[in-house]
Amino acid sequence: MTRGRDGGAGAPPAKQRALLAAVVAAIMAVAAAIYVGAGVGVESGDGTRGRDALAGGRGAQNGPAAPVAGGTWVASWAASPVGGEPGTETGGLAGRSVRNVVHTSVGGTGARVTLSNLYGQAPLTVTHASIAVSAGAGTAAAVVDSVRPLAFAGSAGVVIPAGGEAVSDAVRVAVPRDGDVLITTYSPSASGPVTYHPHARQISYVADGEHTRDATGVPYSGESVVWRYVSALDVLSDEAEGTVVVLGDSLTDGISSTTGTNRRWPDVLSDRLRAAVGDGRDVPRYSVVNAGISGNQVLADGLGRPAENPSGVNRFERDVLGRPNVRVVVVVLGINDILRTPGVADPGRIVGGLRSLVERAHGRG
Template sequence: MLTGVVVAAVLSTILTATWVTVGPLRAVPPTERHAPAAAAPPGPQWSTAWAAAPASGNRTGPPGHTIRNVVHTTIGGPSVRVRLTNRFGAGPVLFGHVTIAVSAHAGGRRDGSDDPSDGTAAPGTMRDVTFNGKTRVTVPAGADALSDPVALDVPVDTDLLISVWTPVRPPVSTYHVDSKDVSFVSPGPADAAADPSNVSFTGRTTSWFYITGVEVTGAAGTIVAFGDSITDGAATTRGLNQRWPDLLAARLAAAPEPDYGVANVGLGGNRLLLDARYPRTEIDSTAGRSGEARFAADVLERPGARTVIILIGINDIMQAPRQGDPAQIIAGLARLAARAKAQGLRVVGVTLMPFQGWGAWSPALDQLRGKVNEWIRAGGDGAFDAVADFDQAIRDPADPRKLRRDYDGGDHLHPNDAGMRALAGAIPLDKL
């Protein structure tokens, strides 16, 4: 039997992450992390407006230059702070100058318009980012750094420019490989972080380097979307911000529910139970550490987090070495849910979607997926506060083992933009 997973028994397994606090960071109490459902409650002091899960260390990318990361907000506010990361570094990284600005171009917006950023800042919005009052900060390997608050009116649903200059070339730069957008690189060694123009930024990258979060004041809290390449938006149109977490933020903005931020911490190829590099630990992988290993840093420590939506496990089923026992995947999902609830978060479980046509598919693997989904649909033996049935929302009615053709991104596993809208529409807003 696959029922009867005892969620409470796994609370003692809660993992911790390594952090370096280099600014005046206030611990976020549980009452702020999980705001009550009553009308117009006071929001948390800080909410996450944008996030990315760092995956690995890049040895061939653009460290030692100025990188102008382009990110898109899900909420806004009058004060902002930035989280840098050296989580996968091989040694300390000196960040010599960090700036934040509103982009002169909004990027892909909820109304379907697209005004791509070109690296130019909106006039009057360029701000230095400081750490404990200083423009320089050294972050040890394996750690993150939180900036001081910056006075900047951050708009909703627009691009921000976060520029990072590393004056001493680090051997490894922590990054998120596929941003589904275009950021900019100033290839010379000089500091270009405060340049509001794009003249110096002649290089391009489709990855985010050294950044893992943007946080604002004045918002109602944050929903954290935790998952793999489907949450990361692998088959969505670059630059349009059509991942299901983006579209969930759009639904919230148009609904009576509070306008929560949505933090996307999906990682392509990510597994629930095993690190992506397993068992070849000498090989770097952009799919990151296991979902269980990264859950604390990517979810539990997100300021303003009140709900986590969990969509993970399909890579455990179809990647070698395959997990052939559905009870192991179920137990892993129950452990994540228990850790989130222990910190006062609500938990939404999400069913695993069909993938017939993908190279690894087999009837046996599909049956395994079905057993995991049976448990999720039933509420996970109490593990989940709500369920979003992504499987039902996107499968072909004529053959439930396949994605609907008009939702298929082309590889029979990853949804396209239309499929992402269907997924976002399957999430019960009143349960968030």
């Protein structure tokens, strides 16, 4: 038997194909667009949240007064934590600067960044972090004078508990629409597994030593094809009034999309919305962010504790409702629930899981 690109069984027999078609039809009927209002979660005084708080949402929307004003906070980029990066179980990335390259949906005049230690087994100490505008494709260099240090509850560094995350204070920076941004962190000590998103389809960079405020890119001799630690970039925008979050599997994650081109289908949706607004069409002014995880299911988690590749039902609060000013949710899940357990999958349970997402979203207003 062949294997699908999400690792599921391929080429199902006729009866299984009929089941697949029936359930997909139901999924499409139930899991279209869900219109919601953004919720507010729970945060400690130092800007960090542990596992229990994460279950209640992102929660950073009403933090300390920011040095920026005017506009609406929306998510401009996001990546869902998937698991602990293989090979980092002992030392993490201690003594290295990690420069993640992320691609924005909309621009803004201010920014804040979410860092995750969801899969760490010890507190993650980040002593330095920064944000900057990329100087161009295929480089770790930043636009001159665009590098801004990040603070957390007024401090240059932050200690993120195992299983937790931290949201930076807002910082004034001109974030471009449809452009690359550099988010850099430095941790001097080991924290156990590095929380990561494996299918970034984007080249990021690593340097030995603390180089978070470097603009030349010269120290960043190492490359990676994953996103580490960073899980969201919010912007204070006057060009968007809400956020679209796409919850999905490999089709959304963009597993076969060409690296560095930002051509996953949520990227294309973002491009089309921007173009329509630019043409003067009467469409909502929304950002679009990607909450896809390859192999993701509606109901079943992966292995581990916390679970790697958590189900759509279990990550909905953190990865979807936790984003700022969410106005639309698009759910593209269910295929892997069928393919991973052919002949056993219960269409009623899958559709029930999707309906629960609708109810939870509508429950937010």
